[in-house]
Amino acid sequence: MAKSQEILEQLKESGHRFTGKRKIVVDLFIEYKDKYLTAKDVYEHVKKSYPSISYDTIYRTLALLKQENLIEEMEYGDEASRYRLSCGQGHHHHLVCLGCGSIKVVKDCPMELINIDRDDFTVVNHRFEIFGYCSTCGHSNKS
Amino acid sequence: MAKSQEILEQLKESGHRFTGKRKIVVDLFIEYKDKYLTAKDVYEHVKKSYPSISYDTIYRTLALLKQENLIEEMEYGDEASRYRLSCGQGHHHHLVCLGCGSIKVVKDCPMELINIDRDDFTVVNHRFEIFGYCSTCGHSNKS
DNA sequence: GCTTTAAATCGTAATCATTTCGATTGACAA
DNA sequence: TTGTCAATCGAAATGATTACGATTTAAAGC
Numbered sequence: 001m002a003k004s005q006e007i008l009e010q011l012k013e014s015g016h017r018f019t020g021k022r023k024i025v026v027d028l029f030i031e032y033k034d035k036y037l038t039a040k041d042v043y044e045h046v047k048k049s050y051p052s053i054s055y056d057t058i059y060r061t062l063a064l065l066k067q068e069n070l071i072e073e074m075e076y077g078d079e080a081s082r083y084r085l086s087c088g089q090g091h092h093h094h095l096v097c098l099g100c101g102s103i104k105v106v107k108d109c110p111m112e113l114i115n116i117d118r119d120d121f122t123v124v125n126h127r128f129e130i131f132g133y134c135s136t137c138g139h140s141n142k143s
Numbered sequence: 144m145a146k147s148q149e150i151l152e153q154l155k156e157s158g159h160r161f162t163g164k165r166k167i168v169v170d171l172f173i174e175y176k177d178k179y180l181t182a183k184d185v186y187e188h189v190k191k192s193y194p195s196i197s198y199d200t201i202y203r204t205l206a207l208l209k210q211e212n213l214i215e216e217m218e219y220g221d222e223a224s225r226y227r228l229s230c231g232q233g234h235h236h237h238l239v240c241l242g243c244g245s246i247k248v249v250k251d252c253p254m255e256l257i258n259i260d261r262d263d264f265t266v267v268n269h270r271f272e273i274f275g276y277c278s279t280c281g282h283s284n285k286s
Numbered sequence: 287g288c289t290t291t292a293a294a295t296c297g298t299a300a301t302c303a304t305t306t307c308g309a310t311t312g313a314c315a316a
Numbered sequence: 317t318t319g320t321c322a323a324t325c326g327a328a329a330t331g332a333t334t335a336c337g338a339t340t341t342a343a344a345g346c
Contacts, residue, residue: 017313017322039303054325059304061323075218078333080303095264104264110253110271121238121247123275128253131268138265160293160342182332197296202333204294221304223332 003030007070014068024049025061029071029085036074036082036101076131093128099137106130146173150213157211167192168204172214172228179217179225179244219274236271242280249273 004026008018028037028045039058046053062083065071071083074096087105095104110128147169151161171180171188182201189196205226208214214226217239230248238247253271 015322019313019323021324050324052325054327055304056306056326057324075220077218078224081221095259095266097264098267106257106259108257110256111273113253113256114249114251116238116249116273120278121240121273121275122281123238123273124241125274126272127274128271129269130254130259130264130266131270132264132266135263158293162294162342164295193295195296197298198333199297199335200295 010070011064011068016064021046021050021053021057022061025058025065026070029065029083033085034102036084036096036103038080038082040080042083074129076129093130095130095132095134097134097137098131099133102134102136104134153213154207154211159207164189164193164196164200165204168201168208169213172208172226176228177245179227179239179246181223181225183223185226217272219272236273238273238275238277240277240280241274242276245277245279247277 004023007026008023011022012018024046025042028042039055039062042062043053043055043058046058062071062073066073066083070086072086074082074084074094076082076096082101084103090107091109093106093109095106097103111123111126116123147166150169151166154165155161167189168185171185182198182205185205186196186198186201189201205214205216209216209226213229215229217225217227217237219225219239219241225244227246233250234252236249236252238249240246254266254269259266
């Protein structure tokens with residue numbers, strides 16, 4: 001609650017408005033702070049309080065929160081994008097549970113460990129994610 | 144041509160048919176063996192020879208070739224999936240040029256360099272790709 | 287070569303996530 | 317309290333991909 005207030009203040013400072021819908025979205029991410037949620041998850045949740053909520057609002061809110069570095073986006077295969085509360089400013093990677101969507105942070109970055117010829121290639125971005133099952137979800141459903 | 148023949152023979156051995164459309168698709172991947180192509184690229188190309196080609200055929204052909212490990216699929220952001228000729232049996236990663244779609248192979252795998260607690264997490268998969276611009280495309284269009 | 291038949295293909299519609307848009311509402315600065 | 321523009325709504329559009337009933341065709345067997 002204090003936390004969501006803080007986040008919404010931050011939005012306000014960067015020239016955006018404080019709305020009830022945004023508060024609900026932020027609260028949801030805080031509640032599930034160690035999980036990835038889909039746009040649909042968020043939509044269904046907000047719908048409980050605002051039955052007339054539109055996907056337009058959901059996607060713009062997600063884009064805004066992402067742009068403000070308050071949430072992170074992740075894609076896996078051709079499934080819908082998933083979002084979670086930003087876990088901090090430092091660069092990091094994730095262990096993503098395919099069962100429950102929970103994540104663990106990996107601090108090591110392969111870009112610092114790997115050797116590539118940067119004269120031959122200008123790196124602008126990289127992607128590194130590890131998928132599997134957390135201890136709760138066990139060893140099931142191997143793919 | 145010898146190569147495409149070889150690939151189509153391999154398909155045949157696993158119980159699939161040799162069709163003119165499949166040959167054209169395979170030839171295309173051989174011609175652009177160092178680039179990623181979208182389903183649409185493939186569709187447009189086949190359309191030249193078979194104007195009535197359907198996307199159904201393109202996607203099933205891509206799925207078949209992928210299933211037979213003849214091509215590899217890659218996704219970047221919310222753009223369309225891209226495909227390229229399989230570069231071999233060994234595990235590897237890619238430098239992907241955001242300009243022209245060409246790729247370079249990286250033999251090092253971060254999973255061998257990084258330290259994670261495998262008692263706490265059962266790894267089933269990982270993803271590691273480096274995006275940027277090749278020497279031909281230069282340093283432009285940073286994102 | 288001719289028949290057979292299941293795989294492959296066609297044409298088109300459906301699906302699903304996401305985006306767009308004109309009209310309306312509402313937050314908040316003055 | 318009011319004016320303005322961001323935010324939202326409702327609904328349709330988009331773009332990639334998939335699905336499906338009808339038709340065609342590769343290739344195995346005669």
